[in-house]
Amino acid sequence: MTEIEVVVNGQRHREAVEDRLLLTDFLRQRLGLTGTHVGCEHGVCGCCTVRLDGVAVRGCLLLAVQADGCEVQTVEGLAGSGPLTALQEAFRRHFALQCGFCTPGILMAAEDLLSRGTPTRDEIVDLLSGHLCRCTGYAPIVDAIEEAAAGALPPADEPRPEGT
Amino acid sequence: MGTATARETRASWVGQSVPRLEDEALLRGRGRFMDDLDPVPGAAHAAIVRSQLPHARITVDASAALDAPGVVGVLTGEDVRALSRPFPAGIDSPVPFYAAAVDVARYAGEPVAVVVARTRYEAEDAAELVEVDYDPLDPVLDPVAASETDACVHDRSFHYGDVDEALARADLVVHETFRFPRFSCTPVECYGVVADWDEAAGSLTAWANFQGPFTLHGVAAAALGLRGSRFRLLTPPDSGGSFGIKSSIFTYVVLIGLAARKLGRPVRWIEDRVEHLLGSASSTQRVTTVEAGFAHDGELLALRYDAIEDVGAYVRAPEPATLYRMHGSLSGAYTVRNVAARNRVVLTNTLPSGLNRGFGGPQLYLPLERTMAIAARRMGLDPADVARRNLVPAEEMPYRTPSGALYDSGDYAACLQQALELSGYERRRAEAAAARADGRLLGVGIACVVEPSISNMGYITLTQTAIERAQALPKSGNAEGALVTIDPLGGVTVRLGTTPQGQGHRTVCAQVVADELGIEPGEVTVLSEMDTQTVPWTVSSGNYSSRFSGVAVGAVQRAAAQLRAKVDAVREHLEEPELSLRRVAGSVHWNPAGLPEGMEPGLSVVAYWSAPNLDPPDAEDRVASSAAHGFIADVCAVEVEPETGEVRVLDYVTVHDAGRLLHPALADGQVLGGFAHGAGAALFERHVVDEWGNPMTASFVDYVTPTAPDLPTPRIGHRSTPSPFTALGAKGIGEGNTMSVPAAIANAVADALGRDDVELPLTAPRVWELLQRPPEGGGR
Amino acid sequence: MKPVPFRYVVARSLEEALAALAEGGDDAKPLAGGQSLVPALNLRLLRPELLVDLNRAGLDGIVRENGSVRVGATTRQAELERSPHAHPLVREALPFVGHVVTRNRGTVGGSVAHADGAAELPLCLVALGGEVVAEGPDGRRTFPAEELFVTHYTTTLLPGELLVETVWPAPGGGERSAFEELALRGGDYALAMAAAVLRHDQGVIREARVAVGAVTDHPTALAEVEALLVGNAPSDELAHEAGALAATLVDPAGGIHATPAYLRHLTGVLVERAIRRAT
């Protein structure tokens, strides 16, 4: 058991953990932050991606003890209790999620990418090579990230019932 | 906008791409998936010990594991035998199928024991201490060889028209064998079960990310020896994809239920990815030999299939349904009247098959559409002309196929034309021919497929002869229930038994209800969590055979319409036609004495809807296997890199007629997803076992699913011919491309290579190997 | 899929790391980026008793000096990818290393020391004639990378010794390089890969390094191919001949995705392409 101190989504936590505990299990089971998903635990699917001191990393490939003294951001920390971020809004507008299981990991990786500048479409596609989505065929996800990267959001075009 | 006005102008939310109700929570990480739930505090964690060999007599000694730290107990195959019965299935099979291996393990990955401990970590530690003694037996791996042995557990033949006569007068007979490989749609969320056994009541309550069909609830209850009412099955509100695969979780619900029963405490099991690839489910593997006769002008005169269906180690319900789901559509989209099929089911020492997107469609259309392309090539005809020559004409709708399906509506030729135009087919064919003349390998392929949706619960009885069927309870139809409630403040809630896994059922139901009640979709609360004790359901409930938009929507609409009628009657009675829904609700709830004479109190309706055109199979083995039939025409252009064998999809066009689209963006999402799974099967995915039956694809490193750079994006077109047989005219759309894409890509690659013997998956190394061999069955 | 129990210590310096590894002996494992190690832990393919975390030992950093670039062991792959000092060959190869997110965490030294026969960075280091710096109980030594790799996951590092730095020669005058890889899908393990580093002078190839990986159990420079190239004017024919020769020099085992024949052939194709592009 090792005592660790981690700031997760701005909140400080002090916990004693077994050395072998994976960061994903720590976040999900100890802190109840179940937005970080687990799809393979061997580094392929990307569902577990969180930001460690701002950098997108695989949560399943980190031990909780390694996060000692670090800041972790999970999907719950993106919008907090405020409105959705531009990226999240773009996902919604583009129907870039179906089951939504892959979504948190992709959001965290994409937020990191966007924080480094404006990626090209190819760079977005390349980013997504590290994330499995079995529902969407990826194209809507690429569109959503590209739109968020461009920054300019099209005017809200709220559907109204036809015939009114 | 007053509610009455909206209704009068027939305002419609249905048909619009409204934002999804599901998304806000999912985007915030506040979805509730199986492993996010903690429904029974104090559940212990299970790890499953699995057979390391594909076929062996086993003896299990769990004593060392019992002494390990944190261990609560161990369930073995012996316990499973003592506490449960074998699972029933659609056909009798000589090998009893229990939730864990009893005496003999029949595939590598089959559960052998369940170790339960305080944490998953400790459970895995202890699982390593369970000693399994293996006495190896010869594995059966080759389905063709198995078909000649007692591993063949089902053999039925079907005849419609006169195939022999038609083949005899054909100008060309194509006689080829096609293999469809075993693949899995691999949802990104794995299986999960929490089971709580109540000893006093003798009942099991289980939470699982099960997807239906709820026929399997009965199968699990039978294995548990419980009445259905003593087996309460609940699903979480969100499920991380399924594509059929999570239907097969029912055997694990039983297994973990038995562990909870034996150990006297609730047990939680979350499958990991290796377990998923070893022990969940896959598609069937099918070897089909086709004999097809054509007239010189391309008319398809006769079709004979000889299908060997490999369902893996056990016939797991609802198998052998993969083989019969498409039975009414054996003739595909074509007018051929002479059709015959021999269906054999074989057991091999591999992962048992189950529902998997497309379910039988990919396995049927690969041989059929390859045959059409081969015939065109051999006769020197344009494949599009051959298709056109044979497509069921619009004026013959509704069209009864020889094997009994009733194709409801659509103009197949117009749909194909649209796809050809959208793809620039003529130009692409010319370009490909010119490039080939230059030594490059370009090709164009098409596929025309009928996409059935809403399965007839009776089709599986085709495994029996007509005489056997006559002695049993007839099975037919496909029904769904829904509950719509208006609370005293006018809030509207819908409960569903469709166990969605990402398709957006909640959104569409809200659209439907909003239309009926004259409110906005965002005002409707839709609960998608299933509970067999409180949600209205039927044996056919669940999320499969693309039945949601046809059947479930029918039930929801019917319930909402009945409520609206009641609301309107109250308004009329109160002589206040503009009274708001909230006021009406308040009035009904608070003042039952003021209701119109004879009106039932309450504002809650359960309604059911069943497809009207699904009779049991007839005495001639004809069956309307599905209620609605969409049509898809695909055009695919590829280039093969001869140096490396890489296949590049240059363009992919898919034009659908799925009837009325209730939510066009969600429909396109289903097309894209179905395409991705079809392209995965065509180009990448396959379960591989080595010559001894050891699984070689038990991680996401080895089981290769496509990622963003690997997948082309199809260009989508739509036509819309409503189905006369569904409530709103919608047809299923989520499986069609998984059926069509493997065939279209295979056709394009065959065209590029000028040979007939292409085999899936078309990975670079396999295509290159093919190029090193002389063609079988003829080349250009 | 959870690791076996182990003890974990954070090394705050190289000395601490070496001391901890010495204490742990054979059952200790250094942990760098963990992008290969932790999957192996989760799958219980590795069962160490002690993990020594190097991430805080101050072993990262990229320094350019005397015509070469020294890259600290725990420098993230992403950092090297963005560094102006990265050799063009490395910059070309790095996008093939895992994915953006794994490169954020994965380290250069970890990848080299892990010695996966299908890893890109070891191949580049060998192709460039780079060096590795190791430090252990008996002190520090620097030696050619080619002498590091033995076979899959096996190096000549001594017990208790840590790879602390890799040394990458900077591009010389007239040098051109190219990296080629084919995998079944983007970001996956390579089926085969090839690197070519050629120095041209007055239309003639003066020096050549050609190395292949994934089809061999460790990154392998193909001396015969190099000999074929040196002294000749580059041409498509020469590249083709070199590729054909390369294909005869490897003996890949093959696997579920590809036969030995394919992998041999592919090696030839990739070597040919790399040489052409390095011309």
Ligand code: FES
């Ligand atoms: S769970 Fe971490 S990459 Fe799949």
Ligand code: FES
């Ligand atoms: S939305 Fe389901 S896996 Fe991506």
